[in-house]
Amino acid sequence: MLELKKLYFTAQNSNDENGTLRNIIDGMDFHFERGKFYAITGPNGSGKTTLAKLIMGIHPVTSGSIIFQGKDIASLSITERAKLGIAYSFQQPARFKGITFRDLLSIATGTDEEKVFLDIVSRVGICPLSFLDKEIDSTLSGGEIKKIELATTIAANPTLAIYDEPDTGIDLWTIRPMVNLLKKELTPDKTTIVVSHNKSFLDAADVIIILSHGKIAYTGNLNDALPLLNDLSICTYHQKIEGIENAECFR
Amino acid sequence: MLSALDKTLLKTVADLESLPQGAYNIRKNGKLLHREVSANINIETNADGTGIVVIIKPGTKNESVHIPVILSQAGLYDVVHNSFIIGENSDVTIIAGCGIHCGSSEAEGHAGIHDFHVGKKAKVTYVEKHFAMGEGKGKRTLNPTTKVFLEEGATAEMELTQISGVDEANRLNEAELGPDSFLFITERVLTEGNQSALSTNNVILQGSGSRANMISRSVIKGNSKQIFHASMDARNKCFGHIECDAIIMDNGTNETIPALKALHPDAELTHEASIGKIANDQLTKLMSLGLTYDQAVNRIIQGFLK
Numbered sequence: 001m002l003e004l005k006k007l008y009f010t011a012q013n014s015n016d017e018n019g020t021l022r023n024i025i026d027g028m029d030f031h032f033e034r035g036k037f038y039a040i041t042g043p044n045g046s047g048k049t050t051l052a053k054l055i056m057g058i059h060p061v062t063s064g065s066i067i068f069q070g071k072d073i074a075s076l077s078i079t080e081r082a083k084l085g086i087a088y089s090f091q092q093p094a095r096f097k098g099i100t101f102r103d104l105l106s107i108a109t110g111t112d113e114e115k116v117f118l119d120i121v122s123r124v125g126i127c128p129l130s131f132l133d134k135e136i137d138s139t140l141s142g143g144e145i146k147k148i149e150l151a152t153t154i155a156a157n158p159t160l161a162i163y164d165e166p167d168t169g170i171d172l173w174t175i176r177p178m179v180n181l182l183k184k185e186l187t188p189d190k191t192t193i194v195v196s197h198n199k200s201f202l203d204a205a206d207v208i209i210i211l212s213h214g215k216i217a218y219t220g221n222l223n224d225a226l227p228l229l230n231d232l233s234i235c236t237y238h239q240k241i242e243g244i245e246n247a248e249c250f251r
Numbered sequence: 252m253l254s255a256l257d258k259t260l261l262k263t264v265a266d267l268e269s270l271p272q273g274a275y276n277i278r279k280n281g282k283l284l285h286r287e288v289s290a291n292i293n294i295e296t297n298a299d300g301t302g303i304v305v306i307i308k309p310g311t312k313n314e315s316v317h318i319p320v321i322l323s324q325a326g327l328y329d330v331v332h333n334s335f336i337i338g339e340n341s342d343v344t345i346i347a348g349c350g351i352h353c354g355s356s357e358a359e360g361h362a363g364i365h366d367f368h369v370g371k372k373a374k375v376t377y378v379e380k381h382f383a384m385g386e387g388k389g390k391r392t393l394n395p396t397t398k399v400f401l402e403e404g405a406t407a408e409m410e411l412t413q414i415s416g417v418d419e420a421n422r423l424n425e426a427e428l429g430p431d432s433f434l435f436i437t438e439r440v441l442t443e444g445n446q447s448a449l450s451t452n453n454v455i456l457q458g459s460g461s462r463a464n465m466i467s468r469s470v471i472k473g474n475s476k477q478i479f480h481a482s483m484d485a486r487n488k489c490f491g492h493i494e495c496d497a498i499i500m501d502n503g504t505n506e507t508i509p510a511l512k513a514l515h516p517d518a519e520l521t522h523e524a525s526i527g528k529i530a531n532d533q534l535t536k537l538m539s540l541g542l543t544y545d546q547a548v549n550r551i552i553q554g555f556l557k
Contacts, residue, residue, distance in 0.1 A: 058535055078538040088539045094532035097468070097496060098554030107550065108540045156540055 001191045002032040002055070002160055007064035009047075009054055009214075024050045026214035027064070032160075035188040039205035040195045041229065046211040048195045049091060052162050055193075056088040057081045068160065085159035089166055091195075093149040095137050101148050102132045108155040124151040125181060126174055142169030150178065154185055161185070163194045167201070179204045256352055257284075257321055263414070264348030264380045265319040275317040276303055278331065280324040292316055292343075302332035302364075305345070309338030309370065320349040325357040325389065332364045339370035339402075345377045349393055351416070353385035360392030367398070369405040369432075377409045383416035391416060396423040401432035403458065411438045412556075413448065420448040428489070430458030437466045439556045442475035442503070452481040456489035456518070467495040470552055471503030482510035485518030493522040498529055498555060500548075 009025040025047050032038060040048050053059040055066060057078040066074045073081055087108075105117050121127055126147045134140065136148060146169050153161055163182065167175050179200045186192045194201045202208060208225045210218040218228050253261070253269070257279065261267040270277075270285060274292035277284040288294050291311040297304050305316055322329060335345060349361045369375050383391035399407050413420055426434050440448050454463045469477050483491035497505040511520040529551050537547035 056539060058539075077544075078535060079541060079543050082539050082541040090532070090536065092532070094530065094536040096533055096551065096554060098557040099551070103550075103554065104540065107537060107542060110541075152540065 001034045001069065003065075003067040004028050004030045004055075005065045005067065007051075007054065007066065008062045009050055009059055010062040024214050025054060025062075028214070028216060030209070030216060030219070032191050032193065034191055035186070036191060036206040037183065037186055037204060038191070038193045038207050038209060039202050040193060040209045040211060041197055041202060042211035042217065047214040048211055049164055050214075051211065052088070052164050052193065052195050055160075055162060056086060058088070082156070087153045087156040087158035087161050089149050089153040089161070089163040091164040091168060093136075093145045095140070095145065096135070097137055098135065100133050100135050101127070101151070104136065104148070104152045105132075105155050108152050109157075120151060120155045124154055126177055127151050143171055143174070146170055147174070150181075154181075159189065160191045161193070163192070163196075165195055165197075167196060167198045175200050256323060260321040260323075260350030260352060260382070260384075261319055263382045263384075264321075264350040265317055265346050267317065267319065271315075271317040273315055273317075274305075275319075276305075277317075278320045278329075280322060280327055281329040281331075284321075289314065291341075294318075297332065297334065301330070302334070304334045304336065307335070307337045307341050307343050307373075309340055309373075311338060311341040311343055313342060315344040315346060317346045319347065320361055320363060321352075322349065322359050322361055323352040323354065323385075325353075325355040325359065325387070328358070328360040328362070328392070330362045330364070333366075335365065335367045335375070337367065337369045337373045337375050337405075340372050341370070342374045343376070345375060346379075347377065348380040348382070349395075350381075351383035351385070351391045351393070353383060353387040353389045353391050355387040356389050357387075358390040358392065359383075360390075360394070362394040362396070364396040365398070367400065367407065369399065369401050369407055371402045372404040373402075374406040375408070377407065379409070379411050381413040381417055381420070383418070385416075390418045392419045393417045394421045394423075397425070399424075399426040399434065401426070401428045401434060401461075403430045404432060405429065406433045406435075408435045409437070411436065413440045413442075415441055415443065417442075417448070418446050420446075420450075422448065422450040424450075424452045425455075426453075426463070427455045427457055428461035428463060430487075431460040432458060433461070434463040434465075436464070437468075439468045440477060441470045441472070441552075441556060442477055443472035444475060445473070446475040447477070448475075449478045450480065452479075454481075454483045454491065456483060456485045456491055457487060459487045459489070461487065461489045463489075463491045465491075465493045465495075467493075467507075468555055469495075469497040469505060470500065470556060471497060471505050472500045474502050476504045478506045478508075480508045480510070481522075482512065483520055484512045484514060485520055486514050488515060488517035489519070491518075491520045493524075495522075495524045496555070497526040498552065499526065500528070 007028040061074045065072045274289045291308045293306045493509045509522045
């Protein structure tokens with residue numbers, strides 16, 4: 001389904017005046033399979049969001065390849081990747097003036113049919129119907145906009161769905177339905193990748209991927225991952241407060 | 252009779268496919284083309300012949316008046332003074348607009364000076380669209396002025412739009428608010444090429460409990476230029492808000508100057524303003540749903556000016 005081959009993303013160290021470069025994604029190889037739910041976790045600044053953005057084409061790949069359904073997509077635009085069936089749920093969704101949830105659904109589905117929108121709203125379950133004509137502006141709460149973000153991603157009916165920290169700002173009693181929803185949306189021909197620190201998503205995942213310093217530190221089931229997760233959270237505490245990637249995580 | 256060109260202009264500025272229902276007054280090249288009055292809405296030429304007086308009987312509900320102006324005569328600069336007297340407790344919609352078709356190298360222009368007297372507890376919705384087209388190189392100028400007087404408990408909702416094709420605009424909106432009245436202005440202006448637009452807005456919150464909300468959305472394309480002034484003078488216990496956002500594309504320039512003047516200790520005034528290019532996260536989001544870069548830009552602008 002999706003294969004990363006010697007994937008690198010290099011950026012300038014943000015607090016280094018000499019402009020030294022750092023590999024934020026440092027030569028990554030991995031194969032994501034169909035029908036599986038992946039949870040990417042790891043300390044702040046380990047490269048989780050960067051990796052997700054490289055797959056969607058939001059950041060340009062420095063070197064290496066991203067093979068999606070047999071085709072190298074590393075040089076394709078965001079639009080082209082979206083048309084191939086990749087969708088992305090942003091950690092901090094964009095806010096617009098004058099664009100409603102209905103407008104986003106219309107763009108995602110390519111139709112204006114009311115019935116299609118109603119079906120999506122009921123399928124997603126976590127967004128009330130009253131959201132449809134809400135503007136995606138600064139009046140939405142953090143939780144509301146995340147629910148809408150998730151719904152537009154599902155509406156695009158992607159083959160590969162990437163969710164970057166979908167639970168940010170979501171109330172505790174919505175997280176379980178959200179996990180169930182993502183599990184339900186995952187059919188055998190699709191792949192789901194969730195970037196998260198939330199135990200509910202890690203519990204639900206078929207495969208846990210732990211990143212550390214831009215490399216894959218672990219892949220496998222959750223039980224075996226727990227000791228490592230504990231170690232990483234302590235060892236890298238100081239890294240949390242420095243660097244471009246960390247700033248991004250906190251934004 | 253309406254020509255094909257008249258119909259295009261009317262469709263664009265007033266959403267009219269043919270002559271409207273109810274009261275209307277269509278002005279073409281400085282002269283009356285069609286007029287119709289209704290039982291509750293009278294339209295007459297004013298005393299000095301420079302425009303019309305629209306009188307809406309007290310208690311008139313859910314009626315509308317169309318007063319479009321169309322211009323297609325080379326070299327004409329049409330100035331019109333229109334007055335609207337809106338009776339107490341009425342609720343009406345007035346649809347104005349000016350469409351210019353410029354077919355030659357001579358300049359064409361229109362200045363519509365509209366004053367509104369909105370009676371006690373009356374509500375008026377005023378929709379005004381400005382648009383110019385045509386293959387001619389002559390300068391198209393539109394200089395609209397609105398003056399609004401709101402009596403106690405009156406409401407005016409004004410939607411003022413300059414769509415495209417206007418080379419030079421000098422827009423002036425003034426309002427004076429009586430007790431417990433409410434004014435809501437939304438202004439949308441798009442300029443492109445070497446066009447320029449100046450918009451000046453002066454709102455006086457005179458009465459106790461009056462409220463005003465002014466929203467301005469500007470899109471500045473090409474080498475065009477927009478200047479936006481908005482001031483709210485609070486002279487009583489009242490609430491006023493100004494929200495002005497400008498999106499700059501290409502090499503456009505914008506100056507936004509909001510002014511809040513609290514001349515009473517119980518006045519509450521707020522404003523928010525932003526000028527900048529389209530936010531990257533907005534473009535990225537729409538592209539991730541399958542739009543191309545250009546489609547995403549258009550969709551964002553379309554929503555912003557909606």
